[in-house]
Amino acid sequence: MAVLTKLSRSSSLTRAFSRLRYMSNFPENTVYGGPKPQNPDQRVTLTHLKQKYKKGEPITVVTAYDYPSAVHIDTAGVDICLVGDSASMVVHGHDTTLPISLDEMLVHCRAVSRGAKRPLLVGDLPFGSYEASLGQAVDTAVRVLKEGGMDAIKLEGGAPSRIGAAKAIVEAGIAVMGHVGLTPQAISVLGGFRPQGRSFTSAVKVVETALALQEAGCFSVVLECVPPPVAAAATSALRIPTIGIGAGPFCSGQVLVYHDLLGMMQHPHHAKVTPKFCKQFARVGDVINKALVEYKEEVTNGSFPGPAHSPYKISETDMTGFLNELQKLGLDKAASSAADAAEKIKASESPDKSSK
Numbered sequence: 616m617a618v619l620t621k622l623s624r625s626s627s628l629t630r631a632f633s634r635l636r637y638m639s640n641f642p643e644n645t646v647y648g649g650p651k652p653q654n655p656d657q658r659v660t661l662t663h664l665k666q667k668y669k670k671g672e673p674i675t676v677v678t679a680y681d682y683p684s685a686v687h688i689d690t691a692g693v694d695i696c697l698v699g700d701s702a703s704m705v706v707h708g709h710d711t712t713l714p715i716s717l718d719e720m721l722v723h724c725r726a727v728s729r730g731a732k733r734p735l736l737v738g739d740l741p742f743g744s745y746e747a748s749l750g751q752a753v754d755t756a757v758r759v760l761k762e763g764g765m766d767a768i769k770l771e772g773g774a775p776s777r778i779g780a781a782k783a784i785v786e787a788g789i790a791v792m793g794h795v796g797l798t799p800q801a802i803s804v805l806g807g808f809r810p811q812g813r814s815f816t817s818a819v820k821v822v823e824t825a826l827a828l829q830e831a832g833c834f835s836v837v838l839e840c841v842p843p844p845v846a847a848a849a850t851s852a853l854r855i856p857t858i859g860i861g862a863g864p865f866c867s868g869q870v871l872v873y874h875d876l877l878g879m880m881q882h883p884h885h886a887k888v889t890p891k892f893c894k895q896f897a898r899v900g901d902v903i904n905k906a907l908v909e910y911k912e913e914v915t916n917g918s919f920p921g922p923a924h925s926p927y928k929i930s931e932t933d934m935t936g937f938l939n940e941l942q943k944l945g946l947d948k949a950a951s952s953a954a955d956a957a958e959k960i961k962a963s964e965s966p967d968k969s970s971k
Contacts, residue, residue, distance in 0.1 A: 659694050659735040661767075661790060661834055667694070668856045674835075674868025676858050677876070680706050680723045684873045685730030695858075696731045697769065697792075697870060698724045700739040705874050717744045717755060724763030737792050738765035745770060745780050752780035753787045760789060767791065769837070771798040773824025778831050785832030793828030795821055795849075796862065797840035810861070812841035818848075825849045825857070837870065838862040840892070861892030879903060922963045929957075 667674055676695040677688050680702040688696050702723050703715035717740075724738045738759040745752035756768045767790035770781060781791045796811045812818040822845070825836045835856045838846045843863025850857045850866055859866030871893060874880045878895035913919035929937070934957055941950035 657733050659733060661735070664694065664735065664834070664856065668867055674856055674858065676868055676870035678870060678872040679727055679731070680873075682726045682730040685727040688873070689731040689733050693734055694868070695870075696727060696734040696736050698727050698736070698738045698763070698765065699769075699872070700741045701872060703741075705872060705880065713742045715741050717741055717758065721758065721763045724759060724765050728764030735767065736765045737767045737769050738763050740768055740770045746776065749779060749783040753783050753789075756784045756787065756789045756791075767834070769794055773820075773827055778827050781828055781833055782831040791831070791833045792858075793825070793831075793833040793836040794839065795824045795828065795836060796838050810840040810842075812845040818842070818845045821845050822849045822852055825853055829853050829855050835867075838866060861890065922960065925960065 769792040840861040846862035847865035856867035878898040879900040
């Protein structure tokens with residue numbers, strides 16, 4: 616009986632493995648590899664974030680906009696990946712976050728959702744997609760989850776209409792992250808990218824707005840570009856995590872843009888005047904520029920691609936048949952070029968006899 620049980624289990628495992636072999640994330644004999652399967656038990660949820668918050672453990676957040684950066688964030692074990700409307704500036708080259716559309720944001724959200732399997736995924740609601748009515752706000756949030764693959768949304772500001780939008784979205788069953796302080800979507804009334812909370816009235820407003828977003832049901836609030844004492848007061852007053860960006864060390868967590876912290880940006884806002892609050896943990900932009908120059912030089916002088924990067928072969932028999940067919944088609948020059956190329960490749964792969 617024990618033998619039959621073992622055989623049954625073995626058969627089940629074989630069938631399961633057979634099914635897995637045909638899944639798209641198990642490529643076999645392909646030119647390009649695929650992502651590694653993720654463990655769903657390791658997915659960050661609001662429950663995990665609440666546990667970290669209660670323990671006083673800092674929450675890590677990185678803003679990203681595409682599949683490659685999402686994979687890096689996933690591998691690093693970051694808690695939250697925010698797909699920010701700052702993609703308008705970082706990816707699309709605009710001077711503000713205002714131009715990006717909901718459809719464009721959804722493209723970024725989907726790309727990130729394919730690469731980041733562990734972090735909680737939060738998608739920004741772009742300017743113009745949720746201000747008109749509570750119904751519009753809920754509809755947009757639903758699209759960000761259903762079409763964008765996000766777990767939650769983020770919206771900016773603390774005007775009564777924004778608080779109402781946050782409350783309506785939460786009541787629709789969607790997790791919301793708030794955002795106060797410098798809110799880039801409001802630069803028209805703020806007069807530019809200006810720090811907030813620097814006067815006592817502005818500082819009080821930051822705290823009051825954060826409290827209002829908490830009461831609306833937000834699970835977290837971003838505090839952007841406010842003095843550290845103001846961020847400390849808001850963090851102490853709230854019962855939900857605060858995520859700081861240019862707000863000092865007294866928040867429950869921190870967020871930086873992927874491109875900023877890696878030192879790789881070249882667009883106007885981030886390259887000409889790097890945010891004062893941003894620490895560059897690397898200078899990847901310099902490495903990228905150097906690599907691009909080297910690539911151009913090697914293509915120009917003919918050293919790339921060499922034998923090591925010309926891996927695909929054709930047998931001598933097939934080569935002969937190929938040359939014959941080219942000649943039959945009257946493509947003698949093409950046949951000659953192919954024959955010369957084959958000889959050069961063969962010569963480059965042969966050991967140098969003179970060195971023996």
